[in-house]
Amino acid sequence: MPKDDGIGASTKRREDVRFLTGNGKYTDDINLRGQSFVHFLRSDVAHGRINGIDTAAAEAMPGVLKVFTSADFDSAGGIPCGWQITDRFGGVMQEPKHPILAEGKVRHVGDPIAAVVAETYEQARDAAEAIEVDIEELEAVVDMKAALADGAPKVHDELTSNLCYDWGFVEENKDAVNAAFESAAHVVSLELSNSRLVANPMEPRVAVGDYDPWGDNHTLYTTSQNPHVIRLLMGAFVLNIPEHKLRVVAPDVGGGFGTKIFHYAEEAFCTYAAKVLKRPVKWTSSRSEAFISDAHGRDHKTKIELALDAEHNFTALRTDTYANMGAYLSTFAPSVPTWLHGTLMAGNYRTPLIYVNVKAVFTNTVPVDAYRGAGRPEATFQLERLVDKAARELGVDPIELRRKNFIRADQFPYQTPVAVVYDTGNYDATMDKMLELSDYANFDKRAAESKARGKLRGFGIAHYIEACGIAPSNLVGQLGARAGLYESASVRVNATGSISVYTGSHSHGQGHETSFAQVVAEMIGIDTNSIEIHHGDTANTPMGMGTYGSRSLAVGGSAIVKATNKIIDKAKKIAAHLLEAAPEDIELKDGKFSVAGTDKSVDWSGVTLAAYVPHNYPLEDLEPGLEETAFYDPSNFTYPSGAYGCEIELDPETGKIDILRFIAADDFGNIVNPMIVEGQVHGGIAQGIGQALLENCVYDDQGQLLSGSYMDYAMPRADDVRGFTVDHSCITPCTHNPLGVKGCGEAGAIGSPPAVVNAAIDALHRAGHTHVTHIDMPLTPSRVWAAMKG
Numbered sequence: 168m169p170k171d172d173g174i175g176a177s178t179k180r181r182e183d184v185r186f187l188t189g190n191g192k193y194t195d196d197i198n199l200r201g202q203s204f205v206h207f208l209r210s211d212v213a214h215g216r217i218n219g220i221d222t223a224a225a226e227a228m229p230g231v232l233k234v235f236t237s238a239d240f241d242s243a244g245g246i247p248c249g250w251q252i253t254d255r256f257g258g259v260m261q262e263p264k265h266p267i268l269a270e271g272k273v274r275h276v277g278d279p280i281a282a283v284v285a286e287t288y289e290q291a292r293d294a295a296e297a298i299e300v301d302i303e304e305l306e307a308v309v310d311m312k313a314a315l316a317d318g319a320p321k322v323h324d325e326l327t328s329n330l331c332y333d334w335g336f337v338e339e340n341k342d343a344v345n346a347a348f349e350s351a352a353h354v355v356s357l358e359l360s361n362s363r364l365v366a367n368p369m370e371p372r373v374a375v376g377d378y379d380p381w382g383d384n385h386t387l388y389t390t391s392q393n394p395h396v397i398r399l400l401m402g403a404f405v406l407n408i409p410e411h412k413l414r415v416v417a418p419d420v421g422g423g424f425g426t427k428i429f430h431y432a433e434e435a436f437c438t439y440a441a442k443v444l445k446r447p448v449k450w451t452s453s454r455s456e457a458f459i460s461d462a463h464g465r466d467h468k469t470k471i472e473l474a475l476d477a478e479h480n481f482t483a484l485r486t487d488t489y490a491n492m493g494a495y496l497s498t499f500a501p502s503v504p505t506w507l508h509g510t511l512m513a514g515n516y517r518t519p520l521i522y523v524n525v526k527a528v529f530t531n532t533v534p535v536d537a538y539r540g541a542g543r544p545e546a547t548f549q550l551e552r553l554v555d556k557a558a559r560e561l562g563v564d565p566i567e568l569r570r571k572n573f574i575r576a577d578q579f580p581y582q583t584p585v586a587v588v589y590d591t592g593n594y595d596a597t598m599d600k601m602l603e604l605s606d607y608a609n610f611d612k613r614a615a616e617s618k619a620r621g622k623l624r625g626f627g628i629a630h631y632i633e634a635c636g637i638a639p640s641n642l643v644g645q646l647g648a649r650a651g652l653y654e655s656a657s658v659r660v661n662a663t664g665s666i667s668v669y670t671g672s673h674s675h676g677q678g679h680e681t682s683f684a685q686v687v688a689e690m691i692g693i694d695t696n697s698i699e700i701h702h703g704d705t706a707n708t709p710m711g712m713g714t715y716g717s718r719s720l721a722v723g724g725s726a727i728v729k730a731t732n733k734i735i736d737k738a739k740k741i742a743a744h745l746l747e748a749a750p751e752d753i754e755l756k757d758g759k760f761s762v763a764g765t766d767k768s769v770d771w772s773g774v775t776l777a778a779y780v781p782h783n784y785p786l787e788d789l790e791p792g793l794e795e796t797a798f799y800d801p802s803n804f805t806y807p808s809g810a811y812g813c814e815i816e817l818d819p820e821t822g823k824i825d826i827l828r829f830i831a832a833d834d835f836g837n838i839v840n841p842m843i844v845e846g847q848v849h850g851g852i853a854q855g856i857g858q859a860l861l862e863n864c865v866y867d868d869q870g871q872l873l874s875g876s877y878m879d880y881a882m883p884r885a886d887d888v889r890g891f892t893v894d895h896s897c898i899t900p901c902t903h904n905p906l907g908v909k910g911c912g913e914a915g916a917i918g919s920p921p922a923v924v925n926a927a928i929d930a931l932h933r934a935g936h937t938h939v940t941h942i943d944m945p946l947t948p949s950r951v952w953a954a955m956k957g
Contacts, residue, residue, distance in 0.1 A: 197418070202449055210269065236280070250647050252647050276870060279436075311490075311530060385413045454876070467491070488523070498536060500534060566628060576592070597834055623933065655671040662775060671710060674714065676850075682720065727797075829892070850915065863881075
């Protein structure tokens with residue numbers, strides 16, 4: 168096999184050819200015969216009672232086919248939540264209905280009230296403006312603590328309060344944690360926020376519903392990271408469509424970052440309306456609409472405390488977090504601040520006692536759900552900011568304080584006090600590599616050069632650990648997940664030896680079509696060009712859970728390995744028949760089957776042809792064909808980790824921060840395609856820097872979104888994200904999946920925000936501004952300048 172093929176090769180992404188030449192096929196490129204268009208009339212108030220909707224004028228306008236309101240969905244269920252949390256008192260979370268169109272009340276700016284379907288989008292939009300809605304505006308709740316105060320307006324009248332759940336983990340540790348704090352030699356505390364973010368993928372959300380009345384078949388084309396999950400949720404729980412009558416297709420998807428995991432009302436509406444109108448219905452979100460309808464990310468307020476003994480060993484950790492759910496529960500929202508956050512609060516450290524409390528709160532804002540990292544960035548930011556603060560208060564080096572408390576390489580597998588077991592890792596190795604690549608030893612010289620120019624230079628460090636490939640199904644089921652978290656693959660070998668792989672994973676920028684082919688090519692010893700990867704269509708792929716949580720190779724790739732091993736086992740039996748040998752004596756190497764210890768052999772294509780032309784074939788023992796399916800349910804998460812270093816220069820006159828260098832030393836286990844891994848880390852770091860310095864979703868106290876466009880929501884630009892050095896040479900392979908891989912797609916977004924903020928605090932302290940112990944993200948020039956001035 169060529170050296171530039173297979174596992175470990177930086178093979179160029181085959182999908183990029185069509186993307187870079189403008190030949191990608193996205194959902195908005197799909198236009199069906201007889202297609203109509205929908206425009207949603209959305210609430211312009213955050214909280215209000217709907218007293219009446221008059222659609223007569225809109226229905227009479229040119230091109231209008233129908234105006235829909237909530238009355239049209241009496242028989243339809245609400246949008247379901249995919250994860251149920253049990254609180255620290257043993258009760259289940261409060262779970263209000265999430266209607267397709269607002270019923271009785273609107274609960275956030277952007278809540279859809281009515282939908283106009285017309286011959287053209289312009290006609291639908293114009294008619295929507297003619298709808299008269301009588302809304303009695305109510306007092307809105309935006310601040311989480313205010314939402315829990317006595318007498319606060321309730322987002323959902325049928326609930327007892329705005330508290331979704333009060334979660335404690337590990338509840339039985341609580342008394343011991345409190346006792347450890349009482350006896351601690353040092354206690355360090357910090358109050359911080361993890362700002363609300365809007366994902367802003369390049370491609371906005373799109374949905375096209377189609378209906379075949381002759382077969383009673385529904386099709387939804389949508390921008391989704393997990394089409395099978397959408398089919399399951401929408402068919403079984405929203406529209407009551409049998410799964411075999413519902414096809415969901417997610418073609419090329421231009422970025423997701425988590426915001427395209429979830430089942431949205433617009434998908435259900437287009438599917439439903441297509442049947443009512445007997446013609447296709449299409450919706451394409453505008454960018455402004457995305458700001459008020461796509462699920463937002465993060466939005467936590469936390470107090471975190473660390474107890475240390477006299478030798479600076481961590482003895483206990485406790486946190487109190489308020490997590491914003493927004494107005495409704497999005498698909499996986501309840502799991503993000505709990506099981507995806509609390510289980511990571513040990514970080515890379517040997518802290519023996521941990522207690523995490525999370526209060527999830529309903530507010531009159533857009534629903535909040537998973538965004539790149541999903542709970543892991545929140546945990547890492549809290550912990551790594553606190554460790555840095557502890558080092559400064561104790562007067563010790565922040566690197567050495569981390570090293571002193573690291574889980575040592577000889578302690579794996581390591582049982583944390585927050586349930587999860589880390590299988591492998593070497594945190595000193597990644598720290599060493601980061602310091603080497605950053606030339607940290609000469610930082611003081613560079614700081615002196617900056618000072619001579621009137622600038623402040625700082626170096627920030629963060630060490631992270633992540634849990635990827637959410638697993639296993641039997642565990643997450645006990646934790647409240649309402650779906651399995653396995654992955655699937657079907658491998659179909661054609662008679663001439665080419666291979667079609669059908670995966671339940673979905674690619675929206677990760678490079679599956681390249682890396683999955685490399686895995687199969689390596690196992691068989693053939694060229695990757697003879698392998699085709701298919702995904703995104705529930706009609707021809709096995710039931711799978713899609714792509715999120717950095718699970719593509721660890722879970723989806725492992726399913727492909729299992730299916731390919733089944734192919735190889737059967738192919739060896741066919742080769743044994745052809746070579747008149749025992750199957751156990753057959754070896755496969757470089758695409759050729761041979762009898763061990765002899766020169767007798769048959770190549771891959773000879774065996775595959777025999778599978779489909781079974782002349783003189785022992786049909787009683789071996790059936791024709793060469794096609795296998797496998798499901799893989801992981802036994803544990805994978806735990807990538809890494810050390811990040813950020814070197815910044817700060818202008819004391821303006822507060823502006825420039826990132827000069829960013830160094831990422833990650834342990835991702837075995838690497839299938841180094842180039843793809845590097846690109847994934849680059850993207851994650853860019854998003855983390857965006858959060859740290861620029862991005863912030865802001866509401867006023869009436870629930871109006873003040874950052875609803877790029878005029879007010881600052882996205883990172885090219886000169887904000889320069890100077891990345893990415894390394895993944897520190898490898899401790901995962902011990903429980905066949906590839907030994909760990910996730911890589913979210914790491915950059917997890918480790919970078921605390922590294923950036925730590926760098927800014929370091930620069931200020933070096934300049935004598937020791938009163939500045941924390942600045943909340945984003946570190947805009949005005950915030951930094953104000954902190955400097957006290």
